[in-house]
Amino acid sequence: MSPTNQEQQFEQQRVDQVVDHIHTRIESLEEQTSGSKSEMVDIRKNFWDDVTVNFEDSAESAETYASLKQQAEVLSERERTYRQAEVQLRTLKKLQHSPYFGRIDFTEEGQSDTDLVYLGIASLRDKNDEDYLIYDWRAPISSLYYDYPPGPAQVETPSGTIQGELQVKRQFVIRDGQIVSMFDTGVTIGDELLQEVLGKHSDAQMRSIVATIQREQNRIIRNVRSRLLIVQGAAGSGKTSAALQRVAYLLYRFRGTLSADQIVLFSPNPMFNSYVSTVLPELGEENMQQTTFQEYLSYRIGRSYTLEGPYEQLEYSLTAMDHPEYEARMAGIRYKASSDYVTLIERYLTYLGGQGLIFRDIMFRGEPVAAAAAIRDYFYALDRSNSIANRLRLVAEWLLELLRKREASIRRDAWVDEEVELLDKETYLKAYQSLKNKKGYSSSSFDDFDRERELLGNYVVREHFKPLRSQVRKLGFINIRACFRHLFTDPQFVRNLAADCPNGAGLPSGWEVIAEQTMERLNRRVMAYEDATPFLYLVERIRGFQMNTSVRHLLIDEAQDYTAFQFAFLMRLFPRSRVTALGDLNQSIHAHTAAQGSGFDALTERFGTEETEMIILTRSYRSTRPIVEFTSRFIEGGDLIEPFNRDGAKPVLTAVTDKEELHRSILHKIKLLRSEGCHTIAVICKTAEESVQAHEALSPHEELRLIQTETTTFEPGNVVIPSYLAKGVEFDAVIVYDASADSYGRENERRLFYTVCTRAMHELHLYAVGAGWSPFITGDAKRLALVEA
Numbered sequence: 067m068s069p070t071n072q073e074q075q076f077e078q079q080r081v082d083q084v085v086d087h088i089h090t091r092i093e094s095l096e097e098q099t100s101g102s103k104s105e106m107v108d109i110r111k112n113f114w115d116d117v118t119v120n121f122e123d124s125a126e127s128a129e130t131y132a133s134l135k136q137q138a139e140v141l142s143e144r145e146r147t148y149r150q151a152e153v154q155l156r157t158l159k160k161l162q163h164s165p166y167f168g169r170i171d172f173t174e175e176g177q178s179d180t181d182l183v184y185l186g187i188a189s190l191r192d193k194n195d196e197d198y199l200i201y202d203w204r205a206p207i208s209s210l211y212y213d214y215p216p217g218p219a220q221v222e223t224p225s226g227t228i229q230g231e232l233q234v235k236r237q238f239v240i241r242d243g244q245i246v247s248m249f250d251t252g253v254t255i256g257d258e259l260l261q262e263v264l265g266k267h268s269d270a271q272m273r274s275i276v277a278t279i280q281r282e283q284n285r286i287i288r289n290v291r292s293r294l295l296i297v298q299g300a301a302g303s304g305k306t307s308a309a310l311q312r313v314a315y316l317l318y319r320f321r322g323t324l325s326a327d328q329i330v331l332f333s334p335n336p337m338f339n340s341y342v343s344t345v346l347p348e349l350g351e352e353n354m355q356q357t358t359f360q361e362y363l364s365y366r367i368g369r370s371y372t373l374e375g376p377y378e379q380l381e382y383s384l385t386a387m388d389h390p391e392y393e394a395r396m397a398g399i400r401y402k403a404s405s406d407y408v409t410l411i412e413r414y415l416t417y418l419g420g421q422g423l424i425f426r427d428i429m430f431r432g433e434p435v436a437a438a439a440a441i442r443d444y445f446y447a448l449d450r451s452n453s454i455a456n457r458l459r460l461v462a463e464w465l466l467e468l469l470r471k472r473e474a475s476i477r478r479d480a481w482v483d484e485e486v487e488l489l490d491k492e493t494y495l496k497a498y499q500s501l502k503n504k505k506g507y508s509s510s511s512f513d514d515f516d517r518e519r520e521l522l523g524n525y526v527v528r529e530h531f532k533p534l535r536s537q538v539r540k541l542g543f544i545n546i547r548a549c550f551r552h553l554f555t556d557p558q559f560v561r562n563l564a565a566d567c568p569n570g571a572g573l574p575s576g577w578e579v580i581a582e583q584t585m586e587r588l589n590r591r592v593m594a595y596e597d598a599t600p601f602l603y604l605v606e607r608i609r610g611f612q613m614n615t616s617v618r619h620l621l622i623d624e625a626q627d628y629t630a631f632q633f634a635f636l637m638r639l640f641p642r643s644r645v646t647a648l649g650d651l652n653q654s655i656h657a658h659t660a661a662q663g664s665g666f667d668a669l670t671e672r673f674g675t676e677e678t679e680m681i682i683l684t685r686s687y688r689s690t691r692p693i694v695e696f697t698s699r700f701i702e703g704g705d706l707i708e709p710f711n712r713d714g715a716k717p718v719l720t721a722v723t724d725k726e727e728l729h730r731s732i733l734h735k736i737k738l739l740r741s742e743g744c745h746t747i748a749v750i751c752k753t754a755e756e757s758v759q760a761h762e763a764l765s766p767h768e769e770l771r772l773i774q775t776e777t778t779t780f781e782p783g784n785v786v787i788p789s790y791l792a793k794g795v796e797f798d799a800v801i802v803y804d805a806s807a808d809s810y811g812r813e814n815e816r817r818l819f820y821t822v823c824t825r826a827m828h829e830l831h832l833y834a835v836g837a838g839w840s841p842f843i844t845g846d847a848k849r850l851a852l853v854e855a
């Protein structure tokens with residue numbers, strides 16, 4: 067329904083008034099900030115002039131301290147005001163171009179007047195600071211806009227549920243203070259606007275979707291009830307978008323108690339991080355912490371081992387089928403991902419609580435201060451109701467005492483004399499200084515020989531014991547690596563452990579070979595991706611988990627790619643955090659996905675059904691209807707995916723005879739797509755290896771950027787990219803480099819193929835050399851495509 071001319075005039079006048087008001091606010095804030103800035107500079111410059119420093123006696127010192135404190139407080143107050151004004155200014159500058167995007171008229175039950183609620187990215191009051199000219203899209207009342215068509219509606223507010231009638235629901239596109247378009251909407255939030263937004267060409271950054279959030283997405287964004295929120299959504303259904311607007315919502319809803327650094331987003335790779343990093347700033351919020359699981363692993367164990375990454379593992383699983391060890395490695399990957407393996411490691415930990423921990427000797431000058439066996443006996447004599455970690459702390463205290471005793475007993479040894487004699491001048495002075503600081507030694511030099519000898523001897527011995535003490539404090543007397551290796555050196559031992567677990571901990575039949583392969587890698591100091599998390603888990607459970615208790619919200623994107631083991635680890639790492647896990651089981655591309663029990667199950671088990679909520683998104687927004695209809699044929703349950711009704715060209719299937727023709731044809735296609743206005747075109751190859759070859763062949767003729775695991779930024783333009791790195795991102799046009807049965811023929815490549823094809827927003831072109839089409843493109847799917855040869 068189109069608003070009348072009169073209504074259009076009314077709305078433009080209102081926009082003009084609001085923009086005027088914003089300009090006035092900007093001017094006054096600018097004055098205010100420049101004033102407080104120069105005040106701050108003055109305070110900093112004259113800080114010491116305004117403070118009387120006098121430490122002569124305690125009264126004077128107290129006064130000096132008080133005056134310093136007062137001066138610092140004035141400064142920090144000015145800084146705070148300045149920062150707040152800066153934030154407001156930034157928001158106002160955004161609002162001046164496009165103050166709002168929606169309006170609802172709501173009449174509360176039993177009331178005669180109607181509230182006109184205009185929604186924007188931040189709220190704004192009139193000049194008397196009374197009425198809202200704009201409501202923040204996250205305010206309780208704004209929910210009506212996302213949740214209801216015109217008609218009866220209700221909204222939850224802090225003071226209870228309000229019932230009423232939604233009279234009008236209007237959408238605006240405002241640019242540079244001018245209404246470009248406006249429409250009154252019906253059931254869903256403006257198909258027209260969504261059409262317009264989704265029909266645009268992609269850019270290098272993800273965009274915010276606040277103007278067109280759909281009802282089911284709003285449920286995700288505003289969910290504050292459950293501790294675990296699982297979102298299972300089709301490709302392109304807005305999971306990542308919802309996650310990011312959810313962060314903005316949480317920051318608004320819990321302003322004052324929740325800050326951006328208490329929210330962590332785990333994403334699949336650094337390039338994805340860069341892709342989504344502008345959404346929150348666009349909404350006037352600070353970015354949450356962003357990381358990848360691999361980044362964490364590398365920070366924790368990357369110095370001790372050559373750490374394999376998830377993509378290396380995936381590359382192996384996609385390319386090494388001919389290797390003799392392939393099947394065993396894949397079985398190992400699957401098993402080591404599972405909850406069964408967590409159970410096995412837990413059983414091992416219980417065992418280690420009673421026996422079997424491997425200790426190291428604490429040696430001093432070739433002699434044991436405490437031999438490994440003595441440490442072990444001491445450890446196992448401690449009360450077993452204490453955790454391993456607590457007992458290790460007690461052992462450390464005992465060892466520190468032993469070190470103190472040994473230190474005292476050797477101060478008069480001949481080698482100490484020798485070292486004292488050999489002290490150079492610099493060390494002598496250092497020793498003197500250090501002793502002076504510690505013992506209040508006050509004369510200007512050592513005055514008596516014996517005392518000098520004694521003090522320097524103490525110094526020499528202490529310096530020798532320093533590294534030992536530090537080693538003990540870091541629990542270096544326990545050899546966790548050896549404990550981990552034990553799991554792979556003694557298959558019978560592991561079989562016995564497994565026999566004590568429910569279900570025999572699902573130990574796979576070829577465990578001996580898996581163990582052998584693992585040992586072979588560990589001997590080379592290589593930590594495979596499937597071993598990294600279990601190893602770190604064992605380390606942490608033995609030493610005491612280094613928990614992060616300040617993080618309150620953990621958002622895990624592409625959560626289907628996490629193993630049950632990784633979830634178990636994350637839950638221990640962030641024990642106080644609520645979790646939002648977003649994923650699509652149809653896009654599980656990693657080698658471990660056939661592991662018994664998906665990662666989601668493990669999460670639910672951990673939180674319990676009471677604390678868990680699951681939201682399923684079936685509507686797909688990214689791709690045109692013809693592309694969604696085509697790609698949803700590849701997967702089971704694809705018929706449940708509902709395409710957003712945006713028209714476009716059918717996917718195109720082009721069969722070619724050889725690589726030469728393939729490259730010629732792709733180059734021609736890229737030119738065509740570019741002339742049609744596509745900003746981002748991706749040639750998606752299956753593996754990194756294939757991407758390098760394709761890039762070599764195509765890039766002399768066309769500007770194409772090769773995306774690799776290390777790529778950290780997502781930029782507009784044409785790219786050649788391996789399948790798994792294209793995950794989570796999108797392109798105007800996708801060219802599937804090789805969609806033949808050779809490339810995507812095995813059942814476990816189905817989801818990868820689906821993921822690849824669903825990256826396309828407007829155009830999808832598939833090529834096959836020789837061998838015939840991938841079996842995932844069924845006859846049914848083919849009928850939905852344009853077959854070129």
Ligand SMILES: Nc1ncnc2c1ncn2[C@@H]1O[C@H](COP(=O)(O)OP(=O)(O)OP(=O)(O)O)[C@@H](O)[C@H]1O
Binds near residue numbers: 263304308687795
């Ligand atoms: N409500 C919406 N309004 C406008 N655009 C939307 C909306 N929901 C999703 N989109 C757009 O659809 C595209 C896909 O969204 P997003 O990447 O969040 O989906 P996803 O479920 O995470 O996808 P995938 O699992 O395939 O990576 C993006 O371009 C996003 O801007």
